[in-house]
Amino acid sequence: MTDSLASKGSSRAAAAAAKRRRLTAAAARVLHEKGVERTAIADIAQAAGVPVGNVYYYFKTKDDLVEAALAEHTAHVTTLTDDLDRIPDPRARLKGLVDAWVAQRETAARYGCPTGTLAVELDKRDPEPSGGLDRAAAQVIRRLLDWAAEQFRELGVPDPDGHAVTLVAGYQGMSLLANALRDPDLMTREGDRLLAWLDSVGD
Amino acid sequence: MTDSLASKGSSRAAAAAAKRRRLTAAAARVLHEKGVERTAIADIAQAAGVPVGNVYYYFKTKDDLVEAALAEHTAHVTTLTDDLDRIPDPRARLKGLVDAWVAQRETAARYGCPTGTLAVELDKRDPEPSGGLDRAAAQVIRRLLDWAAEQFRELGVPDPDGHAVTLVAGYQGMSLLANALRDPDLMTREGDRLLAWLDSVGD
Amino acid sequence: MTDSLASKGSSRAAAAAAKRRRLTAAAARVLHEKGVERTAIADIAQAAGVPVGNVYYYFKTKDDLVEAALAEHTAHVTTLTDDLDRIPDPRARLKGLVDAWVAQRETAARYGCPTGTLAVELDKRDPEPSGGLDRAAAQVIRRLLDWAAEQFRELGVPDPDGHAVTLVAGYQGMSLLANALRDPDLMTREGDRLLAWLDSVGD
Amino acid sequence: MTDSLASKGSSRAAAAAAKRRRLTAAAARVLHEKGVERTAIADIAQAAGVPVGNVYYYFKTKDDLVEAALAEHTAHVTTLTDDLDRIPDPRARLKGLVDAWVAQRETAARYGCPTGTLAVELDKRDPEPSGGLDRAAAQVIRRLLDWAAEQFRELGVPDPDGHAVTLVAGYQGMSLLANALRDPDLMTREGDRLLAWLDSVGD
DNA sequence: AATGAATGAGTTTTCATTCAT
DNA sequence: CATGAATGAAAACTCATTCAT
Numbered sequence: 001m002t003d004s005l006a007s008k009g010s011s012r013a014a015a016a017a018a019k020r021r022r023l024t025a026a027a028a029r030v031l032h033e034k035g036v037e038r039t040a041i042a043d044i045a046q047a048a049g050v051p052v053g054n055v056y057y058y059f060k061t062k063d064d065l066v067e068a069a070l071a072e073h074t075a076h077v078t079t080l081t082d083d084l085d086r087i088p089d090p091r092a093r094l095k096g097l098v099d100a101w102v103a104q105r106e107t108a109a110r111y112g113c114p115t116g117t118l119a120v121e122l123d124k125r126d127p128e129p130s131g132g133l134d135r136a137a138a139q140v141i142r143r144l145l146d147w148a149a150e151q152f153r154e155l156g157v158p159d160p161d162g163h164a165v166t167l168v169a170g171y172q173g174m175s176l177l178a179n180a181l182r183d184p185d186l187m188t189r190e191g192d193r194l195l196a197w198l199d200s201v202g203d
Numbered sequence: 204m205t206d207s208l209a210s211k212g213s214s215r216a217a218a219a220a221a222k223r224r225r226l227t228a229a230a231a232r233v234l235h236e237k238g239v240e241r242t243a244i245a246d247i248a249q250a251a252g253v254p255v256g257n258v259y260y261y262f263k264t265k266d267d268l269v270e271a272a273l274a275e276h277t278a279h280v281t282t283l284t285d286d287l288d289r290i291p292d293p294r295a296r297l298k299g300l301v302d303a304w305v306a307q308r309e310t311a312a313r314y315g316c317p318t319g320t321l322a323v324e325l326d327k328r329d330p331e332p333s334g335g336l337d338r339a340a341a342q343v344i345r346r347l348l349d350w351a352a353e354q355f356r357e358l359g360v361p362d363p364d365g366h367a368v369t370l371v372a373g374y375q376g377m378s379l380l381a382n383a384l385r386d387p388d389l390m391t392r393e394g395d396r397l398l399a400w401l402d403s404v405g406d
Numbered sequence: 407m408t409d410s411l412a413s414k415g416s417s418r419a420a421a422a423a424a425k426r427r428r429l430t431a432a433a434a435r436v437l438h439e440k441g442v443e444r445t446a447i448a449d450i451a452q453a454a455g456v457p458v459g460n461v462y463y464y465f466k467t468k469d470d471l472v473e474a475a476l477a478e479h480t481a482h483v484t485t486l487t488d489d490l491d492r493i494p495d496p497r498a499r500l501k502g503l504v505d506a507w508v509a510q511r512e513t514a515a516r517y518g519c520p521t522g523t524l525a526v527e528l529d530k531r532d533p534e535p536s537g538g539l540d541r542a543a544a545q546v547i548r549r550l551l552d553w554a555a556e557q558f559r560e561l562g563v564p565d566p567d568g569h570a571v572t573l574v575a576g577y578q579g580m581s582l583l584a585n586a587l588r589d590p591d592l593m594t595r596e597g598d599r600l601l602a603w604l605d606s607v608g609d
Numbered sequence: 610m611t612d613s614l615a616s617k618g619s620s621r622a623a624a625a626a627a628k629r630r631r632l633t634a635a636a637a638r639v640l641h642e643k644g645v646e647r648t649a650i651a652d653i654a655q656a657a658g659v660p661v662g663n664v665y666y667y668f669k670t671k672d673d674l675v676e677a678a679l680a681e682h683t684a685h686v687t688t689l690t691d692d693l694d695r696i697p698d699p700r701a702r703l704k705g706l707v708d709a710w711v712a713q714r715e716t717a718a719r720y721g722c723p724t725g726t727l728a729v730e731l732d733k734r735d736p737e738p739s740g741g742l743d744r745a746a747a748q749v750i751r752r753l754l755d756w757a758a759e760q761f762r763e764l765g766v767p768d769p770d771g772h773a774v775t776l777v778a779g780y781q782g783m784s785l786l787a788n789a790l791r792d793p794d795l796m797t798r799e800g801d802r803l804l805a806w807l808d809s810v811g812d
Numbered sequence: 813a814a815t816g817a818a819t820g821a822g823t824t825t826t827c828a829t830t831c832a833t
Numbered sequence: 834c835a836t837g838a839a840t841g842a843a844a845a846c847t848c849a850t851t852c853a854t
Contacts, residue, residue: 439733440733440736441646441730441733441734443644443646443647443733444646444733444734517732517733518729518732522729522785523729523732523733525785525788525789526721526725526726526729526730526785526788527644527729527730529720529721529726529788529789530643530644530646530647530726531644531647533643543789544789544790544791547786547789547790548790568798568802571783571786571795571798571799572799572802574782574786575779575782575783575785575786575799576778576779576782577782578781578782578785578786579777579778579779579780579781579782579783579785580774580778580782582725582728582729582778582781582782582785583750583774583777583778583781585728585729585732586728586732586746586747586750587747587750587751588747592774595771595774596774596775596778599771599775
């Protein structure tokens, strides 16, 4: 009986957690596709199959939802870099990152890089640069920069931070152009150039 | 009397044109700083010193105003490239472009590249890829690409279009990072890298 | 023509001012009757015969409307004391104030003293005592206290401020009781007592 | 075993009663501090350490909770007057009441008299004068009036009911002013005046 | 009676766009 | 074309109350 109660309790908690995840995933997707400002809470609620009022049980404000979506994207990045970390050679790791980017070219051409477009929008959203949301977008980018810098460091190149900036800026730039021109192949072409650059670096 | 009427008519037309220009300039500035979705028509009207109701005699919809702002940015780009065209050496022309970008680093770090952020926002604004606004943003970028490609062509490099994409993507990427990290110096550092790259290209 | 334009302009301004007054008056009445928290902007809009959205053209927030209603009550008090100031004898002036209070006994018994009930509600509305609204309610009361103190001073009684407090507190107390017990006659009886007290004071 | 069950039952009943008391006490406090309309059921539940959904097993509606809070205040008044009833002299009893009021001056200056502010709010809450809640507030006040009238009667003054009204109105008035002006000392000063008045009465 | 979660109606506020003059 | 004002459709958020377990 204690068991049944416990399992009942935990299954309830599990259901709640699952719903929260559903909402977060829906938010991440819809916010990326429609943009923060054009997305109504109702859009996310509908995408997650949840009544609007109920969303506020899980997220107190829209900003909280945006933050959760951002965390979701961060998690994607972390998963990706964790996977790449299993590759022995740092150069191969970096090239793996570029490959992953290029693999997302259809999405990027349609909606842009999730992190990049979010950063652009959040920058306008809160005029006070002290706020948490704006900075949150910067954190995701910084995490990527840090990871890349570490690889360049292992490669023994001078100014690994500068190289990281060049790499990530290259990605953000090509995503933006691919999106603006609706051209996924641009991602492939620029990706190849980045790969060649990575090959030439650090020798 | 006909004269007086005519001059009155033309001065009135001139005043109208001036007002339109004021509105366009205000739109370009405010839309860049606050973002499209967070800017109300009233904000632009106020910035231009024009009564709200009057705006609609110059621009039928908010999208028209956005389009005009975009055209304003295009004009800036055109002015810039026209100036650069006076420089005899194509490589120097391209380096002049980079210099101009870096010169705008404070604005870029605060609000991003006007064209780039606008493109990101407009992409979300119109879900139909056939819409005019979305494409308008693409046009500005394409014009820049075309001009750069022409310089690379004159430089005699292979794949001038690809080089153009790399250059403009580099600019968009560094603007986005500088903005996200609120770091104008990033523009300087990446600018230097672009300059070095331009020096190394086409030999 | 200039005339016609001017008169057109001023009549428009006059119409706007009239509407603002209508809204203020409706707000003063409805807020008194239903209370601040139970009154929706829609209630006031309806009472004034104005569409809801239009209210915000005249008052930026609900608090602004409450403030205007408060100012309306202040104006009533000022009108009243200005009228009373024409009476030569200070004691007669104070007794005239009590008479005016008692004359409002039906309203007081039904809805309480406008100023007093508003003060009670606004005190809860803003937990920060630094806010403007809360203090605004205090101002009306303070103005009444100051006026009464001046009369007591002219009467030559010691501690005119204390006498003023006693008088106004007596009014607020009897209004509250009359309201709670729904008994207008209580106002009459306590009013008589205040009158007798005023007769006995300062000799 | 029957015993054990019975005791388990009664201890459960006792726990239920304790929870009800906790809720009532929390309601009395929070409703006084934040006001009825600005207090959510969740606020009271949290203050009482009771899960929100559970509240409804003890109180069917929010109004029921408000009523219970009102009863709590009534109980306070009853406890107070019961204590005072042990004093032999009726005049001393009345002066003891005033002392008790003045002793609460800090609370009164911050949140007003619990009964008075509640009465004001409840008056707006139920537009139908037949409703139970509104009347409930009146009852507390009436009980105080009755007790005071009894003391004045024992003192042998004419119109003891009128004297009771004056006393209680004096208290409500000074509480409201002290609250509006955030001035606890006003309670002391007016309290002294009431004490002097009580000394002068009925001789 | 226990409790986390669900629901849906209501409220304030914003704004693009239109209208009357 | 000028201009203050009007309008109505969202959108974010709150909460009393109910439900499933």
